[in-house]
Amino acid sequence: MNYLSINDINSLHDWVQEAITIKKDPLKDHTLGKDKSIGLLFFNSSLRTRLSTQKAALNLGLNPIVMNFSNEGWALEFEDGTIMDQGKSEHVKEAAQVISQYCDIIAIRAFALLEDKEKDQAEEVLLNFKKYASVPIVNMESSVGHPLQALADAITLAEYNQKKSPKVVLSWAPHPKALPHAVANSFVQMMQLQDAEFVITHPEGYELDPEITKNSKIEYNQEEAFKNADFIYVKNWSSFSDYGQVISKDKNWMIDQPKMNLTNNAKFMHCLPVRRNVIVADEVLDGENSLVIEQANNRTYAAQLVLKKILENE
Amino acid sequence: MNYLSINDINSLHDWVQEAITIKKDPLKDHTLGKDKSIGLLFFNSSLRTRLSTQKAALNLGLNPIVMNFSNEGWALEFEDGTIMDQGKSEHVKEAAQVISQYCDIIAIRAFALLEDKEKDQAEEVLLNFKKYASVPIVNMESSVGHPLQALADAITLAEYNQKKSPKVVLSWAPHPKALPHAVANSFVQMMQLQDAEFVITHPEGYELDPEITKNSKIEYNQEEAFKNADFIYVKNWSSFSDYGQVISKDKNWMIDQPKMNLTNNAKFMHCLPVRRNVIVADEVLDGENSLVIEQANNRTYAAQLVLKKILENE
Amino acid sequence: MNYLSINDINSLHDWVQEAITIKKDPLKDHTLGKDKSIGLLFFNSSLRTRLSTQKAALNLGLNPIVMNFSNEGWALEFEDGTIMDQGKSEHVKEAAQVISQYCDIIAIRAFALLEDKEKDQAEEVLLNFKKYASVPIVNMESSVGHPLQALADAITLAEYNQKKSPKVVLSWAPHPKALPHAVANSFVQMMQLQDAEFVITHPEGYELDPEITKNSKIEYNQEEAFKNADFIYVKNWSSFSDYGQVISKDKNWMIDQPKMNLTNNAKFMHCLPVRRNVIVADEVLDGENSLVIEQANNRTYAAQLVLKKILENE
CATH class of the missing domain: 3.40.50.1370 (Aspartate/ornithine carbamoyltransferase)
Structure with a gap:
């Protein structure tokens, strides 16, 4: 095995x-x-x-x-x-x-x-x-x-989820360097095995490998995606189509409290290490809804x- | 704890x-x-x-x-x-x-x-x-x-001390590079918990943090300090007041046998690693009064x- | 010990x-x-x-x-x-x-x-x-x-040898960098303790330390050396006389199947890591007579x- x-x-x-x-x-x-x-x-x-x-x-x-x-x-x-x-x-x-x-x-x-x-x-x-x-x-x-990260994420979701089919959002966030797609890929694949309303949100051009995302919903408007979410899972990745390139560092995609306020009091998740105030604002990472340490x-x-x-x- | x-x-x-x-x-x-x-x-x-x-x-x-x-x-x-x-x-x-x-x-x-x-x-x-x-x-x-080093030093002192209140001298010695104060600081603090005649000797300008040394005696004349000593503990450190600077490499401060002869047949101590014939002469480090390996x-x-x-x- | x-x-x-x-x-x-x-x-x-x-x-x-x-x-x-x-x-x-x-x-x-x-x-x-x-x-x-390598080699020889006195050949092979003599030296010394027909083959100028090789037979013609061999042990080393120099990168010394065909269906040995198609051709290393993984x-x-x-x- x-x-x-x-x-x-x-x-x-x-x-x-x-x-x-x-x-x-x-x-x-x-x-x-x-x-x-x-x-x-x-x-x-x-x-x-x-x-x-x-x-x-x-x-x-x-x-x-x-x-x-x-x-x-x-x-x-x-x-x-x-x-x-x-x-x-x-x-x-x-x-x-x-x-x-x-x-x-x-x-x-x-x-x-x-x-x-x-x-x-x-x-x-x-x-x-x-x-x-x-x-x-x-x-x-x-x-x-x-897949070890995604399995840990599945455990964390199971521990904190209280619904039959929670809304789970995977959101891209900006980062100064080009990062791999591994964490996002495995998270997507793991979510496809779950009973959930799963949405991926990122700027146009940041689509993950379509053979991974398959029919998973993609929403280019981050705020729209966050509405009623129960879990926000954040991760940066570089472009897949323009392979390995950083095509946006748009700071508006950083996760802050006003964005989290759009959700259904969602839990915040990230695989770590995380760059504070680039990927996510201190207020969210240090907030009571942050699950990163438990992940x-x-x-x-x-x-x-x-x-x-x-x-x-x- | x-x-x-x-x-x-x-x-x-x-x-x-x-x-x-x-x-x-x-x-x-x-x-x-x-x-x-x-x-x-x-x-x-x-x-x-x-x-x-x-x-x-x-x-x-x-x-x-x-x-x-x-x-x-x-x-x-x-x-x-x-x-x-x-x-x-x-x-x-x-x-x-x-x-x-x-x-x-x-x-x-x-x-x-x-x-x-x-x-x-x-x-x-x-x-x-x-x-x-x-x-x-x-x-x-x-x-x-x-403090792990200073605790090991306290054990070594206890094993080799034969007096109620031995004379213990912490001596600065020259070194080509700027070194931290950590070992010297903890040794001073540990000695302040001991019943001993404790003297620190170094060139002027090499005073350790006064909040550490407190009332410990400082003697700028190394030979004077060595007189009747039972233990000589040697260590280089950089300047604290002119922070992190090497303000002296005076070779006269190296520990050699003539200096050890001024003592009461003192034991020689150093935390290691030690630069031979810079900090201490081979004759002292290899001598029978050297405790460095036991430390x-x-x-x-x-x-x-x-x-x-x-x-x-x- | x-x-x-x-x-x-x-x-x-x-x-x-x-x-x-x-x-x-x-x-x-x-x-x-x-x-x-x-x-x-x-x-x-x-x-x-x-x-x-x-x-x-x-x-x-x-x-x-x-x-x-x-x-x-x-x-x-x-x-x-x-x-x-x-x-x-x-x-x-x-x-x-x-x-x-x-x-x-x-x-x-x-x-x-x-x-x-x-x-x-x-x-x-x-x-x-x-x-x-x-x-x-x-x-x-x-x-x-x-000597840990040579001892492992001796174990491997013992496991695969079927003769009272097998012919064992240590052959030099080309390599882009200058390598030490350690593996070859210990192999020679170990072979000198064995009942075997032992031959060392390398280009002229690649003689190992004569105090190591002693009376071991040296044959400068690789093909001649390979004839009737039961074991071919291959290793690169730099010159010993012209110390540490690469005096030949002669590709003709690489071990390939035609050379192995000169032997008595010999087993192929190497201590690893090995550079494929430089030291030895894929066909030999991947062949059924290769003992490198067992070594x-x-x-x-x-x-x-x-x-x-x-x-x-x-």
Whole structure:
């Protein structure tokens, strides 16, 4: 069993309920991972993912082995058939097979570089590891998705939702740098598995991959989208069509209290890290409707659920 | 319970005795930290602190989770109300709250940058983590203090002292780079809790923060200060009044054997790392009166005592 | 007991047999290292050594504490008697003594810099740690040798060899950068302890240290060397006589299938990482006679054997 994308969840409802059960007694399965180890391979920075996945592993008695590929290992080649006479010292074919012999599970974080759409869409790092590894692979954020985040978000929604079909809005917000689409993609895919009125709002030109958004409603007027919303989930991403470009930094898209006042006293969500007073005003982030800290807390239980399922499947 | 400074020690005598007891049987409490973890957050380089705190945690059955913030996480913002559209990706408000959910204790190393006296004096990193975290905080050297080092020094003094009131001299020594005041500050504060004849010696202009030194005796003549000393504790620091500047590299202040001969066969102490033949001559550092290796050894028991007290207080 | 070089193996045959026994039941001694720790000090990049040594430690219940010296600690001085007023903050004399107090075993990786033959030959980092440490030292690749790799290679040879005295060929192959001699050196020394027809082949000018190769046969004609070989072990190294220089990048020395066809259906070996289509053609590396993944697997059992022997000797 792998956990590569939201598509690996066979029943979101059941997974969320099981994660909530784990949260009530996180040490219940503390011998499940005994004498096993998980390799956490980081090709990019990480705080929540780094720490929550280690915490989840420890709760299961699984030994975490952390490796920062960028400065601790060798630069990896991913192309087939290349003559490796340049900067890359090792091919992913060997790396993935070899690490599979040292670790019982491999978790990988490798962001989109936003330079080559085709490569990013192919999830070069994640899927090559999956192709050549002989152990389960966990996605700790790939170029296309961040399914551990979206699973934590689903847990948080379940904990705070009080309706049969809440209105949930995914809103773009401005950011000084070009960011990947992974978090937004997985959130969209997760919402498509939920009973909810789901709306995506962003400036024109910021449409996410249509193969991800499918029939999800897009509303270009942010204020219109916010009306009667129960949950506002905010995230910046760069353009997908004009790939990796920042085509707007429109400050009017920042989330502030007047905008939140348009909602049905909505809860505010963000995956963190968040830039204060750029993405969201202090007043909202520090307000009582902000769920961001609880979302981060649920990262542990999302990861622990995934690792538990993998360990039970072995 | 936090361990932020020497002021968090309620009885230095009792703490030192308890640490010496731990040292005799370091594995006695090896299940105290079971199923818990300590996050070790490094904003700066570290050898002794990094390894001894991990060793102390392991002796208590506590899982150490190490994170080098500088290259593994996100650049943190510490100011309130800023528009975060520059290099900083995450505010300490979120970081501290979030990490508190993954780790049962947070230990932090963040040196003085020696660029902004007010910021350094405010212990921006340490105290902001303390402000927003919901778990105990341990100071692994802040801009103002290094209380784990001073506690290890107190243990070492207790082990080697044979008098009711020994003469202990803190001597400045030259160094090519500007260094923080943290070690010297905490040593001074710790000595003020001891029954001792305590003298600080340094060139004029190198006075430490007067709010730290208080009534401690300052003697500008190093040779005069050394007379009849039982312990010589050496450390470089940059100017406090001319903040962060190196105003003297006077080689005459290096500690050599002729100077040690002025003492009462004094023991030599330094927190390490030490620059040989700049701070101290080989003959002294390698001599039989040098306690530097034992000081480093006691770092484990100082950390273990602090972690034990925190775990027992939870 | 230390494991610094192949010379520390008292009986290669017995060690290999014991490692194969460990491989069959790697968790048999899972309490041998209880409450002890091994410090893994990396002065250079590492994938296999980093992960397999941690895996081996965990299999023995030994706590691994990883430290990347280059960016986590202080720049070390190795010379005696220097005035340390330049870039180096700490002398190996203190570092080695101090770390010995925190870790029960110290493992060190420090490559040849290929700039100063005398310093590299003196194994400055490894042997200074050995000189000043008070705990066992393990070589995770020094400037002169990589005995954990060679031990894993010996295990792999034993697993696949079907003859009383197989023909084993160590072949140089081209590489764009100057590489150290450590792997080749230890392989040669290990082969000299085996019953085998051992041949080294490389272009003229690439002779390894004659004090290492001793009477081992050198054949400058690669095709001649390959005839009837049972095992082809490939590795690049820079010139030893013209120290650290790349004096040939002759592509004719790359290993491809036509060359392998000259052999007795030989197994292909390489320590990894390997540059595809530079050192070896895809067809050979991906072929059924390639043992490179199994060699990497045996790194765990080589390390575990060494750590087990050290723990049993304490």
